[in-house]
Amino acid sequence: MTLLGRRGEREAIERLLSRARAGRSGALVIRGEAGIGKTALLRHARDTAAGFRVEHAVGIESELGFAYAGLHQLCAPLLDRLPALPDPQQAALGVAFGLRAGDPPDRFLVGLAVLGLLAEAAEERPLLCLVDDAQWLDEVSAQTLGFVARRVEAERVALVFALRDSRTDPGGTELFGRLPDLGLGGLSDADARALLATAVRTPLDEQVRDRIIAEARGNPLALLELPRSAQPAKLAGGFGLPDALNVPRRVEQSFQHRSAGLPADTQLLLLVAAAEPVGDADLMWRAAEYVGIGTEAATPAEAAGLLEIGTRVRFSHPLVRSAVYRAAAPAERRRVHRALAEATDPRTDPDRRAWHRAQAVLGSDEEAAAELERSAGRARARGGLAAAAAFLERAVALTPGAAGRARRALAAAHAKNQAGAPDAALELLTVAADGPSDALHRARAELLRAQIAFHTIRGNEVPGMLLDAAKMLAPLDAALSRETYLQAIEASFHAGHLGRGRGLPEAAEAAQTAPAPTTPPRPVDLLLDGLAARFTQGYEASAPGLQRALRMFRSHEPRAGDDNRRWLWLACHVAAMLWDDEAIYALAGRIVRLTREAGALATLPAALNALATVLVHTGELNRAAELVAEEHAITQATGAPPLPNARLTLAAWRGRQPETAELYAAMVRNATERGEGATIGLGQYALAVLHNGLGNYDDALAAAAPPCEHDELANSSVALHELIEAAVRAGQPARAAAALERVSPRARASGTQWALGLEARSRALTSTGPAAEALYREAVQRLSECRMATHLARAHLVYGEWLRREGRRQDAREQLRTAHELLAGMGAEAFAARAARELRATGEQPRKRTVQPADARTAQELLTARELLIARLVATGATSGEIGAQLFLSPRTIDAHLRNIFRKLNVTSRRQLRNLQLP
Numbered sequence: 001m002t003l004l005g006r007r008g009e010r011e012a013i014e015r016l017l018s019r020a021r022a023g024r025s026g027a028l029v030i031r032g033e034a035g036i037g038k039t040a041l042l043r044h045a046r047d048t049a050a051g052f053r054v055e056h057a058v059g060i061e062s063e064l065g066f067a068y069a070g071l072h073q074l075c076a077p078l079l080d081r082l083p084a085l086p087d088p089q090q091a092a093l094g095v096a097f098g099l100r101a102g103d104p105p106d107r108f109l110v111g112l113a114v115l116g117l118l119a120e121a122a123e124e125r126p127l128l129c130l131v132d133d134a135q136w137l138d139e140v141s142a143q144t145l146g147f148v149a150r151r152v153e154a155e156r157v158a159l160v161f162a163l164r165d166s167r168t169d170p171g172g173t174e175l176f177g178r179l180p181d182l183g184l185g186g187l188s189d190a191d192a193r194a195l196l197a198t199a200v201r202t203p204l205d206e207q208v209r210d211r212i213i214a215e216a217r218g219n220p221l222a223l224l225e226l227p228r229s230a231q232p233a234k235l236a237g238g239f240g241l242p243d244a245l246n247v248p249r250r251v252e253q254s255f256q257h258r259s260a261g262l263p264a265d266t267q268l269l270l271l272v273a274a275a276e277p278v279g280d281a282d283l284m285w286r287a288a289e290y291v292g293i294g295t296e297a298a299t300p301a302e303a304a305g306l307l308e309i310g311t312r313v314r315f316s317h318p319l320v321r322s323a324v325y326r327a328a329a330p331a332e333r334r335r336v337h338r339a340l341a342e343a344t345d346p347r348t349d350p351d352r353r354a355w356h357r358a359q360a361v362l363g364s365d366e367e368a369a370a371e372l373e374r375s376a377g378r379a380r381a382r383g384g385l386a387a388a389a390a391f392l393e394r395a396v397a398l399t400p401g402a403a404g405r406a407r408r409a410l411a412a413a414h415a416k417n418q419a420g421a422p423d424a425a426l427e428l429l430t431v432a433a434d435g436p437s438d439a440l441h442r443a444r445a446e447l448l449r450a451q452i453a454f455h456t457i458r459g460n461e462v463p464g465m466l467l468d469a470a471k472m473l474a475p476l477d478a479a480l481s482r483e484t485y486l487q488a489i490e491a492s493f494h495a496g497h498l499g500r501g502r503g504l505p506e507a508a509e510a511a512q513t514a515p516a517p518t519t520p521p522r523p524v525d526l527l528l529d530g531l532a533a534r535f536t537q538g539y540e541a542s543a544p545g546l547q548r549a550l551r552m553f554r555s556h557e558p559r560a561g562d563d564n565r566r567w568l569w570l571a572c573h574v575a576a577m578l579w580d581d582e583a584i585y586a587l588a589g590r591i592v593r594l595t596r597e598a599g600a601l602a603t604l605p606a607a608l609n610a611l612a613t614v615l616v617h618t619g620e621l622n623r624a625a626e627l628v629a630e631e632h633a634i635t636q637a638t639g640a641p642p643l644p645n646a647r648l649t650l651a652a653w654r655g656r657q658p659e660t661a662e663l664y665a666a667m668v669r670n671a672t673e674r675g676e677g678a679t680i681g682l683g684q685y686a687l688a689v690l691h692n693g694l695g696n697y698d699d700a701l702a703a704a705a706p707p708c709e710h711d712e713l714a715n716s717s718v719a720l721h722e723l724i725e726a727a728v729r730a731g732q733p734a735r736a737a738a739a740l741e742r743v744s745p746r747a748r749a750s751g752t753q754w755a756l757g758l759e760a761r762s763r764a765l766t767s768t769g770p771a772a773e774a775l776y777r778e779a780v781q782r783l784s785e786c787r788m789a790t791h792l793a794r795a796h797l798v799y800g801e802w803l804r805r806e807g808r809r810q811d812a813r814e815q816l817r818t819a820h821e822l823l824a825g826m827g828a829e830a831f832a833a834r835a836a837r838e839l840r841a842t843g844e845q846p847r848k849r850t851v852q853p854a855d856a857r858t859a860q861e862l863l864t865a866r867e868l869l870i871a872r873l874v875a876t877g878a879t880s881g882e883i884g885a886q887l888f889l890s891p892r893t894i895d896a897h898l899r900n901i902f903r904k905l906n907v908t909s910r911r912q913l914r915n916l917q918l919p
Contacts, residue, residue, distance in 0.1 A: 031164070056131075092106070109600070127156065129158070133164075150636070151889065268288075268336070269284075274315075337357070373411075380415070405431065410448070440476045485514045596886060605631040609631055618790070668680050678715065697729035704726055743759055761794070772802060800814075880898070
């Protein structure tokens with residue numbers, strides 16, 4: 001098709017190619033209605049890409065149910081580069097493409113492998129990837145390619161996607177929504193007349209021409225096709241007024257008219273080709289032979305410009321395929337799919353055979369449904385959850401018996417939910433509930449319904465729904481029942497004070513009726529019993545059991561697929577509640593390590609967020625900032641919402657009031673909408689830290705009070721000490737004493753140095769005379785023996801403040817000087833400023849920051865958070881490939897960042913970088 005009038009669009013393509021040649025890769029999405037010229041622009045890109053290697057893929061509507069089908073089209077010619085990728089990436093891509101067996105790969109690890117594959121192919125010469133009809137890509141291929149397009153940075157790679165405008169074909173377009181966009185509109189009247197003149201060689205009545213142009217609405221394909229389908233008499237004098245049908249539909253009708261005039265065998269051959277999505281000529285001819293069509297049937301279709309048959313079968317335009325398929329009678333479609341099923345090798349392509357066979361069925365067919373169920377299992381093994389769900393959903397429709405249909409509907413509902421389609425899952429649950437079923441089936445259905453509600457609406461009724469499911473499961477599956485009780489406690493914890501149904505006390509009380517474990521207790525069993533005791537018998541009674549659970553979590557290294565991984569996050573909250581610094585540090589680090597090893601980019605941001613929060617408390621604020629930057633980069637690449645928890649905690653400890661206030665407001669607004677009281681409690685704790693650092697003690701007291709009152713697992717443990725300090729400084733000793741009465745027995749029950757050190761610090765704040773000094777000294781000693789350096793620094797601070805008020809200036813200077821150096825060195829700016837004010841009040845000027853060597857300060861000032869992280873990893877001896885695998889970037893992108901780092905720090909080699917003192 002001509003590119004008449006598309007100068008700006010051509011230039012956009014050429015700029016993209018120019019950037020790719022220079023190693024500044026990029027992507028472009030071409031949007032527009034069918035026939036508007038998207039495919040022509042892709043051809044222009046191909047023809048303009050001199051010196052490029054060009055690879056193609058085409059989305060096909062009937063391929064939507066085949067996981068990674070579109071991605072395999074694009075990557076198959078590049079698989080000779082597979083051995084160059086790291087082993088985990090090779091394994092992920094091999095499993096996804098069905099080349100090897102293994103655990104289902106995380107789709108983002110597959111994305112990283114594709115990124116590496118494209119980068120390897122581009123080493124030899126620049127690479128251009130063209131994807132037409134991207135709206136018809138299977139879901140996981142579209143997700144992967146969207147991820148890759150957002151992640152390429154320094155490769156000689158260009159990706160161009162063409163897809164129908166979301167106004168006409170909404171499916172799938174959001175997957176490419178944050179990429180550079182090129183919307184195609186209709187041609188101008190002048191360009192439309194010029195194009196029409198190329199389609200109609202005979203003289204054309206002026207009024208007829210104007211009506212054709214009006215009906216085509218600037219659509220190039222319509223301008224070429226509508227005259228071809230019109231009768232000569234109409235072209236001569238009366239074409240007819242435009243009707244209400246949109247242009248793509250009219251163009252499709254034009255193709256239907258052209259094919260309808262062909263011989264019957266040719267029409268049937270076109271239908272075979274339209275129903276066979278791969279374009280495999282051999283397969284098409286085998287199916288054609290099955291329905292009695294010879295090779296001579298192809299000639300009229302080729303002569304009509306509808307079909308090209310070589311080693312592959314290609315329609316002249318995607319609308320030809322849809323026009324042919326939609327025009328066929330249902331019986332003819334079934335006949336063709338039956339032929340294609342017979343022609344497909346069940347050993348090499350069992351899933352397409354099963355799909356064709358399913359399309360050939362009228363009514364129900366147990367054998368076809370069973371084949372689809374097996375296909376779903378294979379799709380799930382490749383990481384294709386959406387494909388597995390599609391196969392199972394079709395299997396449900398084909399299942400003859402009500403009981404079997406209910407069983408498959410439940411399996412399909414699980415798959416739909418895992419694939420991120422909760423509404424479709426709920427519809428299938430309705431089907432699952434219609435047929436006869438046993439008690440376990442009904443209980444599992446209710447559990448899934450509750451889990452969907454938890455992840456979508458966080459409604460007040462969710463804990464109750466989970467408790468009801470747990471009770472139903474108790475006599476049927478003890479292990480699952482116990483896990484469901486724990487999920488109910490978790491949901492209640494999330495809801496916190498915003499919950500209006502059965503809350504934490506009710507969930508904990510119900511959990512005490514859970515069946516006993518049928519095997520030696522698992523970590524999850526100990527966690528359940530401990531949390532049930534926490535909210536029925538109190539903190540002190542629960543501490544021994546929860547400490548035992550944490551020890552088991554730390555000693556038990558979960559394997560891939562181990563359910564105990566699921567509960568590590570909750571175990572971290574328990575560790576924070578118990579002030580167990582070693583457990584929370586080890587478990588948060590393990591979550592990140594396991595998530596990285598699994599390539600689970602979907603859950604890595606949450607893991608990084610948790611570890612960053614821990615690192616703030618250990619005083620490693622720079623490392624925490626690097627993890628926050630990494631989390632932000634990943635959520636940007638994956639399209640997930642950013643996680644505010646660590647960012648808010650970090651801003652609060654740094655004393656950055658405007659940033660903290662902005663993050664807090666957004667966090668509270670979102671958490672309130674979702675009904676997550678625990679998240680609000682965490683935000684209030686962070687606000688209390690901020691105001692204690694700034695010396696706004698009334699504000700700190702107001703912020704710390706709610707999470708202490710609500711007693712929401714970890715939040716109250718960390719907030720109680722902020723409340724005590726704020727209450728003492730705000731002149732409300734009674735409130736401080738009341739809070740201390742809650743802290744002391746809990747600290748003794750915990751027994752960790754962190755717990756006892758904080759308790760000594762808080763008790764010192766409420767004491768006077770020699771007793772106070774002894775407690776301050778005890779706090780410093782105990783906190784120096786745990787990981788939580790920020791709390792040690794603050795113990796030195798409040799001790800120094802007390803000494804100054806006691807008139808012991810020399811002793812105060814020693815403590816305040818230590819506090820200032822520690823707090824300034826870790827970046828706790830507000831607390832450091834508070835220490836500096838106190839130090840000046842003793843008559844000593846605080847030293848300028850010299851705790852970091854000059855090159856460390858330079859690196860911290862000049863490098864971005866990501867660059868600083870890369871520099872630190874290089875300093876450990878990691879290669880670009882190893883760093884890229886950790887940060888989900890290609891080695892070439894790491895090298896590009898490294899060049900910027902070298903320039904900023906005025907070094908020329910990795911060895912010089914390793915010799916620097918980095919923060």
